Amino acid sequence: MVVGDVSTGTELAIIGAGPGGYVAAIRAGQLDIDVTLxxxxxxxxxCLNYGCIPSKAMISATDVGHDADTAEHMGIYADVKxxxxxxxxxKDGVVDQLTGGVEKLCKANGVNLVEGRAEFASEDTLRVVHGGEGQGSETIEFEHAIIAxxxxxxxxPGFEYDGEHVLSSRDVLDLEDVPESMVVVGAGYIGMELSTVFAKMxxxxxxxxxxxxxxxGYEDDLTTPVKKRAEELGIDFHxxxxxxxxxxxxxxxGIVVTTEDEDGNTTDFETEKVFVAVGxxxxxDTLDLEAIGLEPNEDGRLETDDQTRTDIDHVHAIGDVAPGPMLAHKASKEGQVAAEVVAGEPAGLDYQAVPAAVFTxxxxxxxxxxxxxxxxxxFDPVVGTFPLRASGRALTADDAEGFVRIVADEESGFVLGGQMVGPEASELVAEVGLAVEMGATLEDVAATIHTHPTLSETVMEAAENALGRxxxxxNR
Structure with missing residues (x-):
């Protein structure tokens, strides 16, 4: 028996429960908005199911094995399997714990959860098709909507994902056996992160x-140590x-992957798998945007203002479908702002201190x-740099490749940004981000007493280097 259409109403409808959508839903619930996700x-x-979280779990696991297997110089010998x-x-257990937590948090904040594929029927109506035979569809009328x-x-072209020979980032994280060989198409952040994972295995x-x-997209002095380490792991670049x-x-x-250079010369690579990671x-395309008169820009995204509104005021867009970098934390911030704007709060976006990290x-x-x-x-910038080879904590962790750099305005001392490559860079960048956000100066960072011995001291030392002390x- 097919269940007929059910019609419901909500103040705010959110399409997509990723780090943008579920954060928007929870924040909307906190603001007493009737919200349907x-x-x-x-x-x-x-992010939680097939990207950020599972890939970082795999990175952490392979690091444990590789570190144990290459620690003879520290007096540690292991035969890692x-x-x-x-x-x-x-990895799947970690994912399940987090996704289960998202569902519980949404319900605890009064969010109505609906499973299905949503598309616009009009400027104030969604049609949700439920999965499974005989599950029917649902119509949701809304006052505001967030596309996430x-x-x-x-x-x-020519490398359509089949899950067997040609792998996506989702496929590669679910392999049950380590391939003897793999060609990775693309040396961006996804390709480099997962190339390292499999090389270490x-x-x-x-x-x-x-x-x-x-x-x-990153400066050469940041990426050079990554390429060097990858080559040490045996990764071959073309x-x-x-x-x-x-x-x-x-x-x-296995299979043969054929490549071509700009002169038309071809090269064949014999391999067991090919992992395509070109972005x-x-x-x-699943939303029927024509029904509401919205059209993506040339980048395939929806233009938004600093309050996440599209050209239709009551329809917002956040995360990867909105302009800017495809970053989970950017999506989450936009989700918070969108919910607050819907609630009538004086919220807006400020992108001057959005961090980015590559977990290579x-x-x-x-x-x-x-x-x-x-x-x-x-600005007239002043730059301070601290090499990790001078960090006691980096040396005692046997991981002293890289540096921390801080950029400031020389006249005012205000911190403008920072770049770093090395262990725990993804954690260290938060201090620089806070400095930019709050308008801190080099003197503020340098005068803050940091615990010794820690990697965080390198940020203080970089600020001191910019000050010449x-x-x-x-010193510079």
Missing amino acids: VEADSWGGT VDLGQMVEW TGSRPIEV GCDVTVVEMLDEVIP FGQRAEEWTEAEDGE REPVL DPEIATVGMTEAEAEEAG AIHTL
Whole structure:
């Protein structure tokens, strides 16, 4: 029996329960808004289920094994065995705990949860198709809506994901056995993070990249240590190569990936799997935006103002479908702002201190302005740097590759940004982000007593270096 259409109403309808959508829903519930959250796949979205969380779990697990297996110089000897199936089972347990927490928090804050795929029927109506045979559909009338449908992996022509030979980032995190070899198409942050994971498990990894560098968009001195460490792990790089096609190997063992350079020369790579990691694209094609007269821009996103409103005032867009970097924490902040705007609060977005982190080995993290960006913005920047080889904590952790850099306005001393590469960079960047957000000066950071010995001291030392009075490194 097919269940007929059910019609309900809500003050705020949110499409997508990722880190933007579920945060918006919880904040709306806290503000006593009647809110309905619609999700087509899993609570927590891609980030919690198939991206940020599972990949970091795999990174942590493989780091444990690799560190134990390469610690002879510290007097530690181990014969490490990796059971990928068990590792994935542990990873899935972490994911389940977090996604279950999202569902409980939403319900505790009065959020009405609806499972199904939502599309617009009009400017004030959603149609939700429920999964499963005979489940029917539902019509939801709303006063306000937030689009938070996130993004998906980009497919390369000729490399459609099949989950067996051609893998997406979702597929690669669910493998039960370590492949003997893998070609990774793309040396961006996703490709580099997961290339490192599999190299540390003993997989023979080859990375092919159209451009001539790893992790494009970051300064060379940040990415060079990452490439160096990857090469030490045995990762083989081929730059200036476009992936053209793949075929099954003649002997039936594995596949052959063919690439082409700008001169038309082709190269064949024999491998067991190919993992395509060329980026992500916004998901808007499921929403029937024509029904409400919205159209994505040339980047495939919806233009928004500083209160997350689209061209239709009562329809908001946040996260990967809105302009800006595809970052979970950006989506969460936008979700909070969107909910507060719907509630009539004086909320708005300020992107001057949005951090970004790459969880490679070593990690990269940035926030605010680089020196070049500060100059372009009209500042006279002063820069302080502290090398991790001068950090007692980095040396005692046997991980002293990299540096911390802080950028400030020389006249006022205000901190404008920071860049760092090294262990726990993703954690260290928060202090610089706070400094930018609150308008702190170099003197504020340098005068703050930091615990010794810690990695956080490197931020203080970088500030002191910018002031010309660093103790544990030569001053500029």
